[in-house]
Amino acid sequence: MKTILVTGGAGFIGANFVRMVLDEHPAVRVINLDKLTYAGNLENLKGYTDNPNHVFVKGDICDGPLVSKVIDEHQIDGIVNFAAESHVDRSLVEPGVFIETNVQGTLVLLKIALEKKIQRFLQVSTDEVYGSLGPEGLFTETTPLSPNSPYSASKASADMLVAAFGHSWGLPYNITRCSNNYGPYQFPEKMLPLMIHNALNDKELPVYGDGLYVRDWLYVYDHCTAIWKVLTEADPGTVYNIGGNNEKTNLEVVGLILERLGKPESLITHVKDRPGHDRRYAIDSSKIMNGLGWKPTVTFKEGVHRTIDWYLSNTDWLNHVVSGQYQQYYESMYTNR
Ligand code: NAD
Ligand code: TYD
Numbered sequence: 145m146k147t148i149l150v151t152g153g154a155g156f157i158g159a160n161f162v163r164m165v166l167d168e169h170p171a172v173r174v175i176n177l178d179k180l181t182y183a184g185n186l187e188n189l190k191g192y193t194d195n196p197n198h199v200f201v202k203g204d205i206c207d208g209p210l211v212s213k214v215i216d217e218h219q220i221d222g223i224v225n226f227a228a229e230s231h232v233d234r235s236l237v238e239p240g241v242f243i244e245t246n247v248q249g250t251l252v253l254l255k256i257a258l259e260k261k262i263q264r265f266l267q268v269s270t271d272e273v274y275g276s277l278g279p280e281g282l283f284t285e286t287t288p289l290s291p292n293s294p295y296s297a298s299k300a301s302a303d304m305l306v307a308a309f310g311h312s313w314g315l316p317y318n319i320t321r322c323s324n325n326y327g328p329y330q331f332p333e334k335m336l337p338l339m340i341h342n343a344l345n346d347k348e349l350p351v352y353g354d355g356l357y358v359r360d361w362l363y364v365y366d367h368c369t370a371i372w373k374v375l376t377e378a379d380p381g382t383v384y385n386i387g388g389n390n391e392k393t394n395l396e397v398v399g400l401i402l403e404r405l406g407k408p409e410s411l412i413t414h415v416k417d418r419p420g421h422d423r424r425y426a427i428d429s430s431k432i433m434n435g436l437g438w439k440p441t442v443t444f445k446e447g448v449h450r451t452i453d454w455y456l457s458n459t460d461w462l463n464h465v466v467s468g469q470y471q472q473y474y475e476s477m478y479t480n481r
Contacts, residue, residue: 387427
Protein backbone atom coordinates (compact mmCIF):
# COMPACT_ATOMS: atom_id res chain seq x y z
CA MET A 145 0.00 0.00 0.00
CA LYS A 146 1.65 3.22 -1.18
CA THR A 147 -0.80 6.01 -0.33
CA ILE A 148 -3.47 5.86 2.34
CA LEU A 149 -6.28 8.25 3.15
CA VAL A 150 -6.58 8.61 6.91
CA THR A 151 -9.76 10.37 8.02
CA GLY A 152 -9.87 11.98 11.45
CA GLY A 153 -6.08 12.04 11.58
CA ALA A 154 -5.98 15.18 13.72
CA GLY A 155 -7.88 13.50 16.56
CA PHE A 156 -6.48 11.42 19.40
CA ILE A 157 -6.03 7.97 17.85
CA GLY A 158 -5.81 9.22 14.26
CA ALA A 159 -2.90 11.55 15.07
CA ASN A 160 -1.06 8.80 16.93
CA PHE A 161 -1.63 6.53 13.92
CA VAL A 162 -0.38 9.13 11.42
CA ARG A 163 2.75 9.70 13.53
CA MET A 164 3.39 5.96 13.77
CA VAL A 165 3.00 5.40 10.01
CA LEU A 166 5.27 8.33 9.12
CA ASP A 167 7.90 7.18 11.65
CA GLU A 168 7.86 3.47 10.96
CA HIS A 169 6.73 3.07 7.33
CA PRO A 170 8.64 5.70 5.35
CA ALA A 171 7.57 4.27 1.98
CA VAL A 172 3.93 5.14 2.71
CA ARG A 173 2.27 8.50 2.01
CA VAL A 174 -0.52 9.65 4.30
CA ILE A 175 -3.29 11.97 3.13
CA ASN A 176 -5.03 13.17 6.26
CA LEU A 177 -8.61 14.44 5.90
CA ASP A 178 -10.02 16.01 9.04
CA LYS A 179 -12.80 18.52 9.66
CA LEU A 180 -11.04 19.90 12.76
CA THR A 181 -14.06 19.73 15.04
CA TYR A 182 -13.56 20.60 18.73
CA ALA A 183 -11.72 17.24 18.98
CA GLY A 184 -9.40 17.75 16.03
CA ASN A 185 -6.25 19.71 16.61
CA LEU A 186 -3.31 20.36 14.31
CA GLU A 187 -1.11 20.63 17.40
CA ASN A 188 -1.54 16.84 17.63
CA LEU A 189 0.53 16.67 14.45
CA LYS A 190 3.24 19.10 15.49
CA GLY A 191 6.53 18.19 13.86
CA TYR A 192 4.74 16.15 11.17
CA THR A 193 2.87 18.77 9.13
CA ASP A 194 5.96 19.46 6.99
CA ASN A 195 6.78 15.80 6.49
CA PRO A 196 6.95 15.21 2.71
CA ASN A 197 4.97 11.98 3.12
CA HIS A 198 2.09 13.78 4.84
CA VAL A 199 -0.59 15.98 3.29
CA PHE A 200 -3.22 17.52 5.54
CA VAL A 201 -6.60 18.44 4.04
CA LYS A 202 -9.19 20.24 6.14
CA GLY A 203 -12.58 18.84 5.20
CA ASP A 204 -15.64 16.80 6.04
CA ILE A 205 -16.07 13.10 5.22
CA CYS A 206 -19.71 13.92 4.40
CA ASP A 207 -18.50 16.08 1.50
CA GLY A 208 -18.54 13.55 -1.36
CA PRO A 209 -17.06 15.80 -4.09
CA LEU A 210 -14.14 16.69 -1.81
CA VAL A 211 -13.50 13.05 -0.86
CA SER A 212 -13.58 12.05 -4.57
CA LYS A 213 -11.19 14.83 -5.48
CA VAL A 214 -8.72 13.90 -2.73
CA ILE A 215 -8.78 10.25 -3.76
CA ASP A 216 -8.17 11.04 -7.44
CA GLU A 217 -5.55 13.68 -6.79
CA HIS A 218 -3.45 11.48 -4.53
CA GLN A 219 -4.11 8.04 -6.05
CA ILE A 220 -5.29 6.55 -2.80
CA ASP A 221 -4.93 2.75 -2.36
CA GLY A 222 -6.43 2.34 1.10
CA ILE A 223 -8.72 4.23 3.47
CA VAL A 224 -8.56 4.11 7.27
CA ASN A 225 -11.67 5.75 8.69
CA PHE A 226 -11.09 7.20 12.16
CA ALA A 227 -13.29 10.29 11.64
CA ALA A 228 -16.13 10.26 14.11
CA GLU A 229 -17.90 11.94 16.93
CA SER A 230 -16.46 9.82 19.70
CA HIS A 231 -17.77 10.80 23.13
CA VAL A 232 -20.67 8.88 24.70
CA ASP A 233 -21.68 11.74 27.03
CA ARG A 234 -22.01 14.18 24.13
CA SER A 235 -24.06 11.63 22.19
CA LEU A 236 -26.54 11.57 25.07
CA VAL A 237 -27.00 15.34 24.74
CA GLU A 238 -26.82 15.80 20.96
CA PRO A 239 -27.12 12.55 19.00
CA GLY A 240 -27.81 14.10 15.58
CA VAL A 241 -24.22 14.94 14.71
CA PHE A 242 -23.22 11.34 15.58
CA ILE A 243 -25.59 10.04 12.91
CA GLU A 244 -24.37 12.67 10.46
CA THR A 245 -20.64 11.94 10.76
CA ASN A 246 -20.51 8.34 11.95
CA VAL A 247 -23.25 6.90 9.72
CA GLN A 248 -23.80 9.33 6.84
CA GLY A 249 -20.09 10.17 6.59
CA THR A 250 -19.13 6.49 6.50
CA LEU A 251 -21.72 5.89 3.77
CA VAL A 252 -20.20 8.68 1.66
CA LEU A 253 -16.73 7.12 2.04
CA LEU A 254 -18.02 3.64 1.22
CA LYS A 255 -19.75 4.70 -1.99
CA ILE A 256 -16.63 6.48 -3.21
CA ALA A 257 -14.31 3.65 -2.11
CA LEU A 258 -16.38 1.25 -4.22
CA GLU A 259 -16.55 3.56 -7.22
CA LYS A 260 -12.79 4.21 -7.12
CA LYS A 261 -11.94 0.53 -6.56
CA ILE A 262 -9.99 1.22 -3.38
CA GLN A 263 -7.86 -1.79 -2.40
CA ARG A 264 -8.84 -1.77 1.27
CA PHE A 265 -11.33 0.09 3.46
CA LEU A 266 -10.61 -0.19 7.16
CA GLN A 267 -13.35 0.95 9.51
CA VAL A 268 -12.07 1.84 12.97
CA SER A 269 -14.83 0.70 15.28
CA THR A 270 -15.25 0.08 18.97
CA ASP A 271 -16.07 -2.72 21.40
CA GLU A 272 -19.02 -0.58 22.51
CA VAL A 273 -21.03 -1.92 19.54
CA TYR A 274 -21.36 -5.21 21.47
CA GLY A 275 -23.20 -3.57 24.38
CA SER A 276 -22.47 -4.38 28.00
CA LEU A 277 -21.10 -7.54 29.65
CA GLY A 278 -22.03 -9.02 33.02
CA PRO A 279 -19.29 -9.94 35.49
CA GLU A 280 -18.06 -12.85 33.32
CA GLY A 281 -17.18 -13.39 29.65
CA LEU A 282 -15.45 -11.51 26.85
CA PHE A 283 -16.56 -9.97 23.55
CA THR A 284 -15.51 -12.04 20.54
CA GLU A 285 -15.91 -11.06 16.88
CA THR A 286 -19.11 -13.14 16.73
CA THR A 287 -20.78 -11.53 19.75
CA PRO A 288 -24.06 -10.02 18.44
CA LEU A 289 -24.09 -6.24 18.10
CA SER A 290 -26.23 -4.72 20.83
CA PRO A 291 -25.30 -1.04 21.22
CA ASN A 292 -26.74 0.97 24.09
CA SER A 293 -25.79 4.63 23.57
CA PRO A 294 -26.41 6.88 20.57
CA TYR A 295 -22.61 6.82 20.04
CA SER A 296 -22.37 3.04 19.98
CA ALA A 297 -25.58 2.76 17.93
CA SER A 298 -24.07 5.06 15.31
CA LYS A 299 -20.82 3.04 15.24
CA ALA A 300 -22.75 -0.26 14.97
CA SER A 301 -24.79 1.20 12.09
CA ALA A 302 -21.58 2.16 10.31
CA ASP A 303 -20.12 -1.34 10.86
CA MET A 304 -23.22 -2.90 9.34
CA LEU A 305 -23.04 -0.61 6.33
CA VAL A 306 -19.37 -1.48 5.80
CA ALA A 307 -20.14 -5.22 5.93
CA ALA A 308 -23.15 -4.72 3.63
CA PHE A 309 -20.93 -3.03 1.02
CA GLY A 310 -18.60 -6.03 1.26
CA HIS A 311 -21.42 -8.55 1.02
CA SER A 312 -23.37 -6.83 -1.74
CA TRP A 313 -20.65 -5.43 -3.96
CA GLY A 314 -17.42 -7.05 -2.85
CA LEU A 315 -15.85 -3.98 -1.22
CA PRO A 316 -12.59 -5.24 0.34
CA TYR A 317 -13.04 -4.12 3.92
CA ASN A 318 -11.90 -4.77 7.47
CA ILE A 319 -13.49 -3.69 10.71
CA THR A 320 -11.46 -3.34 13.91
CA ARG A 321 -13.22 -3.13 17.27
CA CYS A 322 -10.99 -1.83 19.98
CA SER A 323 -11.44 -1.31 23.69
CA ASN A 324 -10.84 2.00 25.53
CA ASN A 325 -7.65 3.78 24.49
CA TYR A 326 -5.49 6.12 26.53
CA GLY A 327 -2.23 7.96 25.89
CA PRO A 328 -0.85 11.25 24.53
CA TYR A 329 -3.12 13.75 22.74
CA GLN A 330 -6.41 12.45 24.18
CA PHE A 331 -8.96 15.23 24.57
CA PRO A 332 -9.75 15.81 28.26
CA GLU A 333 -13.45 15.01 27.94
CA LYS A 334 -12.47 11.32 28.17
CA MET A 335 -11.94 9.80 31.57
CA LEU A 336 -8.17 9.48 31.86
CA PRO A 337 -7.08 12.94 30.69
CA LEU A 338 -10.03 14.59 32.43
CA MET A 339 -9.00 13.04 35.75
CA ILE A 340 -5.31 13.85 35.18
CA HIS A 341 -6.14 17.47 34.39
CA ASN A 342 -8.44 17.84 37.40
CA ALA A 343 -5.97 16.17 39.77
CA LEU A 344 -3.16 18.45 38.56
CA ASN A 345 -5.39 21.42 39.43
CA ASP A 346 -6.59 19.94 42.76
CA LYS A 347 -10.13 19.84 41.38
CA GLU A 348 -12.60 17.10 42.30
CA LEU A 349 -12.50 13.92 40.23
CA PRO A 350 -16.09 13.24 39.09
CA VAL A 351 -16.57 9.46 39.23
CA TYR A 352 -19.91 8.39 37.75
CA GLY A 353 -22.08 6.30 40.07
CA ASP A 354 -20.27 3.72 42.21
CA GLY A 355 -17.12 3.82 40.02
CA LEU A 356 -17.15 0.04 39.63
CA TYR A 357 -17.69 0.15 35.88
CA VAL A 358 -15.04 -1.86 34.06
CA ARG A 359 -13.14 -0.94 30.90
CA ASP A 360 -10.39 -2.92 29.13
CA TRP A 361 -7.67 -0.27 28.68
CA LEU A 362 -5.21 -0.26 25.77
CA TYR A 363 -2.30 2.14 25.23
CA VAL A 364 -2.97 4.03 21.99
CA TYR A 365 0.31 3.03 20.30
CA ASP A 366 -0.67 -0.63 20.60
CA HIS A 367 -4.02 0.12 18.96
CA CYS A 368 -2.19 1.81 16.07
CA THR A 369 0.11 -1.17 15.43
CA ALA A 370 -2.92 -3.47 15.46
CA ILE A 371 -4.70 -1.33 12.85
CA TRP A 372 -1.58 -1.32 10.68
CA LYS A 373 -1.36 -5.13 10.84
CA VAL A 374 -5.01 -5.54 9.88
CA LEU A 375 -4.69 -3.02 7.04
CA THR A 376 -1.64 -4.69 5.55
CA GLU A 377 -1.98 -8.37 6.47
CA ALA A 378 -5.61 -9.36 7.07
CA ASP A 379 -7.88 -11.00 4.51
CA PRO A 380 -10.63 -8.76 3.14
CA GLY A 381 -14.04 -9.10 4.72
CA THR A 382 -12.73 -9.79 8.22
CA VAL A 383 -13.36 -8.29 11.64
CA TYR A 384 -10.78 -8.07 14.43
CA ASN A 385 -11.25 -7.29 18.09
CA ILE A 386 -8.35 -5.42 19.73
CA GLY A 387 -7.89 -5.20 23.48
CA GLY A 388 -5.30 -5.01 26.20
CA ASN A 389 -6.54 -7.89 28.38
CA ASN A 390 -6.44 -5.24 31.02
CA GLU A 391 -9.69 -4.82 32.89
CA LYS A 392 -9.84 -2.10 35.52
CA THR A 393 -12.63 -0.42 37.42
CA ASN A 394 -12.82 3.33 37.08
CA LEU A 395 -11.91 3.67 40.76
CA GLU A 396 -8.75 1.61 40.18
CA VAL A 397 -7.75 3.89 37.29
CA VAL A 398 -8.40 7.05 39.27
CA GLY A 399 -6.49 5.60 42.25
CA LEU A 400 -3.44 4.98 40.06
CA ILE A 401 -3.53 8.57 38.76
CA LEU A 402 -3.77 10.01 42.28
CA GLU A 403 -0.94 7.78 43.51
CA ARG A 404 1.35 8.80 40.64
CA LEU A 405 0.60 12.51 41.11
CA GLY A 406 0.82 12.32 44.91
CA LYS A 407 -2.70 13.72 45.30
CA PRO A 408 -5.21 12.74 48.02
CA GLU A 409 -8.06 10.24 47.54
CA SER A 410 -10.35 12.92 48.97
CA LEU A 411 -10.44 14.47 45.49
CA ILE A 412 -12.64 11.57 44.36
CA THR A 413 -16.27 12.71 44.18
CA HIS A 414 -19.06 10.34 43.22
CA VAL A 415 -21.46 12.17 40.89
CA LYS A 416 -24.74 11.33 39.17
CA ASP A 417 -24.36 8.35 36.86
CA ARG A 418 -24.40 8.44 33.07
CA PRO A 419 -27.82 7.29 31.77
CA GLY A 420 -27.69 3.72 30.45
CA HIS A 421 -24.04 3.40 31.52
CA ASP A 422 -22.54 0.12 30.20
CA ARG A 423 -21.25 -1.88 33.17
CA ARG A 424 -18.38 -3.80 31.70
CA TYR A 425 -16.40 -4.12 28.47
CA ALA A 426 -13.75 -6.79 27.97
CA ILE A 427 -12.20 -8.04 24.76
CA ASP A 428 -11.04 -11.43 23.56
CA SER A 429 -8.11 -10.51 21.26
CA SER A 430 -7.07 -14.06 20.43
CA LYS A 431 -8.01 -13.72 16.74
CA ILE A 432 -5.56 -10.89 16.05
CA MET A 433 -2.93 -12.30 18.42
CA ASN A 434 -2.94 -15.80 16.96
CA GLY A 435 -3.85 -14.90 13.38
CA LEU A 436 -1.69 -11.83 12.78
CA GLY A 437 0.89 -12.10 15.56
CA TRP A 438 -0.08 -8.79 17.18
CA LYS A 439 0.33 -8.21 20.88
CA PRO A 440 0.18 -5.21 23.18
CA THR A 441 3.59 -3.96 24.27
CA VAL A 442 2.79 -1.47 27.04
CA THR A 443 1.55 -2.59 30.46
CA PHE A 444 -1.19 -0.53 32.08
CA LYS A 445 0.98 0.84 34.85
CA GLU A 446 3.73 1.80 32.41
CA GLY A 447 1.17 3.30 30.00
CA VAL A 448 -0.50 5.39 32.71
CA HIS A 449 2.89 6.64 33.89
CA ARG A 450 3.90 7.54 30.33
CA THR A 451 0.57 9.26 29.76
CA ILE A 452 0.81 11.31 32.95
CA ASP A 453 4.41 12.26 32.11
CA TRP A 454 3.24 13.33 28.66
CA TYR A 455 0.51 15.60 30.09
CA LEU A 456 3.00 17.00 32.62
CA SER A 457 5.47 17.91 29.92
CA ASN A 458 2.86 19.21 27.46
CA THR A 459 1.13 21.80 29.61
CA ASP A 460 0.87 24.22 26.67
CA TRP A 461 -1.12 21.65 24.70
CA LEU A 462 -3.34 20.94 27.69
CA ASN A 463 -3.89 24.58 28.61
CA HIS A 464 -4.76 25.36 25.02
CA VAL A 465 -7.37 22.62 24.64
CA VAL A 466 -9.05 23.38 27.97
CA SER A 467 -9.44 27.07 27.22
CA GLY A 468 -12.58 28.52 25.64
CA GLN A 469 -15.27 26.03 24.67
CA TYR A 470 -14.01 23.30 26.97
CA GLN A 471 -14.93 25.40 30.02
CA GLN A 472 -18.53 25.70 28.81
CA TYR A 473 -18.63 21.98 28.08
CA TYR A 474 -17.31 21.15 31.55
CA GLU A 475 -19.79 23.42 33.28
CA SER A 476 -22.76 22.10 31.34
CA MET A 477 -21.81 18.47 32.00
CA TYR A 478 -20.57 18.61 35.57
CA THR A 479 -22.26 21.50 37.42
CA ASN A 480 -24.83 20.27 39.98
CA ARG A 481 -24.25 16.69 38.96
P1 NAD B 1 -11.46 11.98 18.58
O1 NAD B 1 -12.80 12.54 18.94
O2 NAD B 1 -10.27 12.32 19.40
O3 NAD B 1 -11.10 12.39 17.08
C1 NAD B 1 -12.03 12.36 16.04
C2 NAD B 1 -11.42 13.13 14.86
O4 NAD B 1 -12.36 13.06 13.77
C3 NAD B 1 -11.18 14.62 15.14
O5 NAD B 1 -9.92 15.00 14.66
C4 NAD B 1 -12.29 15.33 14.38
O6 NAD B 1 -11.93 16.62 13.95
C5 NAD B 1 -12.50 14.38 13.21
N1 NAD B 1 -13.86 14.49 12.63
C6 NAD B 1 -15.04 14.50 13.29
N2 NAD B 1 -16.04 14.63 12.42
C7 NAD B 1 -15.49 14.67 11.17
C8 NAD B 1 -16.02 14.76 9.85
N3 NAD B 1 -17.34 14.86 9.64
N4 NAD B 1 -15.17 14.76 8.82
C9 NAD B 1 -13.81 14.68 9.02
N5 NAD B 1 -13.26 14.60 10.24
C10 NAD B 1 -14.09 14.59 11.30
O7 NAD B 1 -11.69 10.41 18.50
P2 NAD B 1 -10.67 9.22 18.83
O8 NAD B 1 -10.79 8.88 20.25
O9 NAD B 1 -9.37 9.50 18.22
O10 NAD B 1 -11.38 8.03 18.03
C11 NAD B 1 -11.06 7.78 16.66
C12 NAD B 1 -11.88 6.60 16.17
O11 NAD B 1 -11.61 5.46 16.98
C13 NAD B 1 -13.39 6.83 16.24
O12 NAD B 1 -13.97 6.28 15.08
C14 NAD B 1 -13.82 6.06 17.48
O13 NAD B 1 -15.14 5.60 17.35
C15 NAD B 1 -12.82 4.92 17.48
N6 NAD B 1 -12.49 4.34 18.79
C16 NAD B 1 -12.10 5.15 19.83
C17 NAD B 1 -11.74 4.56 21.05
C18 NAD B 1 -11.28 5.40 22.21
O14 NAD B 1 -11.03 4.86 23.29
N7 NAD B 1 -11.07 6.69 22.06
C19 NAD B 1 -11.80 3.17 21.20
C20 NAD B 1 -12.19 2.39 20.11
C21 NAD B 1 -12.52 2.99 18.91
P1 TYD C 1 -15.01 7.47 28.71
O1 TYD C 1 -13.58 7.88 28.73
O2 TYD C 1 -16.05 8.50 28.42
O3 TYD C 1 -15.12 6.23 27.71
P2 TYD C 1 -16.39 5.26 27.39
O4 TYD C 1 -17.60 5.79 28.02
O5 TYD C 1 -16.45 5.34 25.90
O6 TYD C 1 -15.99 3.92 27.91
O7 TYD C 1 -15.37 6.83 30.12
C1 TYD C 1 -14.65 5.72 30.63
C2 TYD C 1 -15.33 5.31 31.93
O8 TYD C 1 -15.18 6.36 32.89
C3 TYD C 1 -16.84 5.10 31.78
O9 TYD C 1 -17.24 4.04 32.63
C4 TYD C 1 -17.43 6.41 32.26
C5 TYD C 1 -16.45 6.85 33.34
N1 TYD C 1 -16.31 8.31 33.54
C6 TYD C 1 -16.44 8.84 34.82
O10 TYD C 1 -16.67 8.12 35.82
N2 TYD C 1 -16.30 10.19 34.97
C7 TYD C 1 -16.07 11.02 33.92
O11 TYD C 1 -15.98 12.27 34.13
C8 TYD C 1 -15.93 10.46 32.62
C9 TYD C 1 -15.68 11.33 31.42
C10 TYD C 1 -16.06 9.09 32.47
